[in-house]
Amino acid sequence: xxxxxxxxxxAGTKGHEGQADSAFALKGTILYSESPxxxxxxKDGYVICRQGICQGVYPCLPKQYQGILCVDxxxxxxxxxxxDLHIHAPQFPYRGTSMDLELLEWLNTVTxxxxxxxxxxxxxxxxxxxxxxxxxxGATTSACIFGxxxxxxxxxxxxxxxxxxxxxxxxxxxxxxxxxxxxxxxxWESSIAHTRQWLEGTVGRYRHVKxxxxxxxxxxxxxxxxxxxxxxxxxxxxxxxSHLSENLSEIQWVRELCPDAEGYGDTYDRYGMFGGSCPTIxxxxxxxxxxxxxxxxxQQVFVAHCPESNMDLSSGIAPVRRYLEEGIPVGLGTDVxxxxxxxxxxxxxxxIGMSKLRWRLVDQSLKPLTLSEAFYMATxxxxxxxxxxxxxxxxxxxxxxxLTDQNFPRPYEFDPIRRLEQLIYLGDDRNxxxxxxxxxxxxx
Ligand code: GUN
Ligand code: FE
Numbered sequence: 001x002x003x004x005x006x007x008x009x010x011a012g013t014k015g016h017e018g019q020a021d022s023a024f025a026l027k028g029t030i031l032y033s034e035s036p037x038x039x040x041x042x043k044d045g046y047v048i049c050r051q052g053i054c055q056g057v058y059p060c061l062p063k064q065y066q067g068i069l070c071v072d073x074x075x076x077x078x079x080x081x082x083x084d085l086h087i088h089a090p091q092f093p094y095r096g097t098s099m100d101l102e103l104l105e106w107l108n109t110v111t112x113x114x115x116x117x118x119x120x121x122x123x124x125x126x127x128x129x130x131x132x133x134x135x136x137x138g139a140t141t142s143a144c145i146f147g148x149x150x151x152x153x154x155x156x157x158x159x160x161x162x163x164x165x166x167x168x169x170x171x172x173x174x175x176x177x178x179x180x181x182x183x184x185x186x187x188w189e190s191s192i193a194h195t196r197q198w199l200e201g202t203v204g205r206y207r208h209v210k211x212x213x214x215x216x217x218x219x220x221x222x223x224x225x226x227x228x229x230x231x232x233x234x235x236x237x238x239x240x241x242s243h244l245s246e247n248l249s250e251i252q253w254v255r256e257l258c259p260d261a262e263g264y265g266d267t268y269d270r271y272g273m274f275g276g277s278c279p280t281i282x283x284x285x286x287x288x289x290x291x292x293x294x295x296x297x298x299q300q301v302f303v304a305h306c307p308e309s310n311m312d313l314s315s316g317i318a319p320v321r322r323y324l325e326e327g328i329p330v331g332l333g334t335d336v337x338x339x340x341x342x343x344x345x346x347x348x349x350x351x352i353g354m355s356k357l358r359w360r361l362v363d364q365s366l367k368p369l370t371l372s373e374a375f376y377m378a379t380x381x382x383x384x385x386x387x388x389x390x391x392x393x394x395x396x397x398x399x400x401x402x403l404t405d406q407n408f409p410r411p412y413e414f415d416p417i418r419r420l421e422q423l424i425y426l427g428d429d430r431n432x433x434x435x436x437x438x439x440x441x442x443x444x
Contacts, residue, residue: 022050022068022069023048023049023050023051023055023065023068023069024048024049024068024069024070024071024439025046025047025048025049025061025065025068025069025070025071026046026047026049026070026071026073026078026400026402026434026436027044027045027046027070027071027072027073027074028044028045028072028073028074028075028076028077028078028402029041029042029043029044029045029075029076029077029078029416029419030042030045030046030047030057030077030078030079030392031077031078031079031375031416031417031420032057032079032080032379032380032391032392032393033080033372033375033376033379033380033390033391034380034391034393035376035380036324036372036373036376036377036381037370037372037373038372039371039372039375039376039417040057041415041416041417042057042058042059043416044059045057045058045059046058046059046060046061046065046070047078047392047398047400048065048068049398049436049439050439051439052397052398052438052439052440053395053396053397053398053439054391054392054393054394054395054396054397054398055394056392056393056394057392071434073402073433073434075404075406076402076403076404076433076434077402077403077404077405077416077419077420077423078400078401078402078403078434079379079400079401079403079420080141080379080380080383080390080391080392080396080399080400080401081139081140081141081142081379081390081399081400081401081435081436081437082138082139082140082141082142082332082343082344082345082378082379082401083140083141083142083143083331083332083344083378083379083381083382083383083385083386083389083390084140084142084143084144084332084333084334084342084344084382085143085144085281085283085302085304085331085332085333085382085385086144086146086241086281086283086304086306086333086334086335087143087144087145087146087333087334087335087336087342088145088146088335088336088337088338089128089131089145089146089147089157089170090114090115090117090118090124090127090128090146090147090148090153091111091114091115091336091337091338092127092130092131092134092336092337092342093114093127093130094110094114094337095336095337095339095340095341095342096337096340097110097337098110099312099340101313102247102249102313102314102315103246103247103249103250103313103315103338104247104249104250104253106313106338107179108179108180111337112179112180112182112183113180113182113183115148115149115173115183116180116182116183118147118148118150118153119150119153121152121153121156124148124150124152124153124156124157125156125160128153128156128157128160129160131157131160132157132160132161132163132164133164134342135161135164135166135342136164136165136166136442136443136444137429137432137444138342138343138429138432139343139344139345139401139403139429139432139435140166140342140343140344141166141167141399141400141401141435141436141437141442142166142167142168142382142383142385142386142389142390142399143161143166143167143168143169144168144169144171144212144241144281144304144333144385145157145161145168145169145170145171146171146173146214146216146241147170147171147172147173147214148172148173148183149172149173149174149175149183149184149185149191149194150172151172151194151197151198151201154170154171154172154198155198155201155202157170158170158202158205158206158209158211161208161209162206162207162208162209164208164442165208165437165440165442166208166437166442167208167209167386167389167397167399167437167438168208168209168210169209169210169211169212169239169241170209170210170211170212171211171212171213171214171241172194172195172198172211172214173214173215173216174191174195174213174214174215174216174220174221174225174229175191175215175216175220175221176188176190176191176220176221176222176225177219177220177221177222178219178220179220188222188224188225188228191225192225192228192229192232195213195229195232196232198211199211199232199236199238203236208437208438211236211238212238212239212240212241213229213232213233213238213239213240213241213273214240214241214242215229215240215242215268215273216242216243217242217243217244217246217250218242218254218257218258218264218267218268219250219253219254219257223258226267226268226271226273227271229271229273230271230272230273233272233273233278234272239278239279239280239281239385240268240273240274240278240279240280240281241280241281241282241283241304242268242273242280242281242282242283243282243283243284244264244265244268244282244283244284244285244288244292245264245265245284245285245286245287245288245292246283246284246286246310246313246315247286247313247315247316248287248316251264251287254267262291263289263291263292264292265282265288265289265291265292265295265296268280268282269295269299274295274296274299274301275295275296275298275299275300275301276299276300279302279385280299280301280302281301281302281303281304281331281385282296282301282302282303282304283304283306283333283335284304284305284306284309284310284315284318284335285303285305285318285323286310286315286316286317286318287316293322293323293326293328296323296328297326297327297328300328300329301328301329302328302329302330302331302382302384302385303318303320303323303328303329303330303331304331304332304333304335304382305318305320305323305330305331305332305333305347305351305377306332306333306334306335306338306339306347307332307339307347307350307351307353307354308334308335308338308339308340308341308346308347308350309333309334309335309338309339310354311350311354312338312339312340313338317354317355317357317358317362318354319358319363319366320351320355320369320377321355321366321367321368321369321373322366324373324377329381329384329385330377330381330382331377331378331381331382331383331384331385332344332347332348332351332374332377332378332381332382333347333382334346334347343428343429344378345378345423345424345427346424347378348371348374348375348377348378348424349374349424349425351369351374351377352368352369352370352371352374355368355369356368371417371420371421371424375420375424379391383396383399397437397438398436398438398439399436399437399438400434400435400436401432401434401435401436402432402433402434402435403420403423403427403431403432403433404431404433405419405422405423405427405431407430407431408422408426432444
């Protein structure tokens with residue numbers, strides 16, 4: 001690579017295709033996590049991609065890479081892409097509305113009627129086109145997405161997500177009890193038959209998108225449905241996503257619905273859908289018992305911490321530092337439309353803010369999250385559900401986003417970590433000027 005080549009490739013003007021097969025470098029101020037406590041900064045550094053895989057970060061271009069294409073993003077920040085461990089695609093249109101309700105009333109009066117609209121494939125296509133475009137324009141490069149119970153709509157969502165180039169797990173939702181007729185599968189048999197039909201149509205069909213089993217939450221699924229989903233899970237080797245211990249009334253309801261279970265977590269665990277050989281994400285985990293914490297640790301169940309949603313639905317404040325200290329894998333989720341922003345960057349600030357409130361008002365033994373810890377959860381922590389994702393350490397998938405802060409004029413110079421922090425708290429999609437997923441440039 002010659003320097004003149006690097007300078008002729010100005011980010012945001014020309015861009016490049018980021019050919020997945022050949023090596024290239026991005027140049028800029030690079031920040032990435034190596035662990036919850038290690039946020040590494042390399043000013044004016046090079047992050048190198050070969051065949052979609054990160055080859056590491058260097059202050060100078062190493063000899064063996066001289067001559068490769070280099071995109072010089074100059075003063076901009078380059079960070080790993082965000083992982084959204086928990087988002088509901090059908091809820092995207094009404095995010096930021098009806099924020100005065102708690103979970104169960106919100107589900108019944110707002111969410112279930114809205115999700116029922118996705119039985120109409122034309123509506124689903126229109127709505128999911130908007131969702132997919134917005135995901136493409138944001139900083140998320142990996143996502144775990146809930147669809148609805150409808151097979152056709154969920155396939156449309158998967159087709160549209162595939163076109164974005166973003167890595168995603170997408171789930172057809174299972175729900176055969178405790179919701180109105182307009183949004184309830186007729187029986188466990190029909191729920192399983194539709195799920196099988198959906199899996200037959202989607203397993204192995206996409207490059208970036210994979211199916212994930214998605215029992216909505218225990219109140220929506222009969223025991224028989226859970227039992228039979230576990231059979232499908234083994235047959236198709238599927239991961240699982242669901243909700244756990246989000247809201248106090250919900251937890252009480254699960255106690256009444258499943259008196260024989262050892263607790264809410266056990267309503268999944270007793271069917272083998274709670275970690276171990278079954279990669280699992282449980283959203284929220286605001287009120288876990290000691291027993292549940294121990295099982296989640298042992299079985300490495302991922303927590304999708306959704307701070308903004310937990311605030312919007314008045315759910316509570318999850319003890320995230322405890323989970324990190326226990327070694328439970330934790331990532332961040334937007335939980336749109338429980339949460340109002342689809343940006344995981346926003347969740348970093350909210351995770352920190354909520355942890356401060358918990359520390360001040362609830363439990364002085366758990367210190368607030370640091371920026372390094374919250375950034376880790378948004379990138380490497382959640383990314384681990386997808387494999388080696390969410391860092392610029394060698395061997396990780398080359399997922400990068402490039403952020404400019406030129407719209408924040410300053411009377412003095414900030415160090416890179418303060419610049420990142422300000423982008424987290426004040427930035428939006430307009431600050432995003434480059435995005436790569438597995439080494440391929442995503443057109444913004
Ligand atoms: N629990 C069951 N369904 C949902 C949902 O759609 N959103 C949230 N936040 N919690 C749920
Ligand atoms: Fe949710």
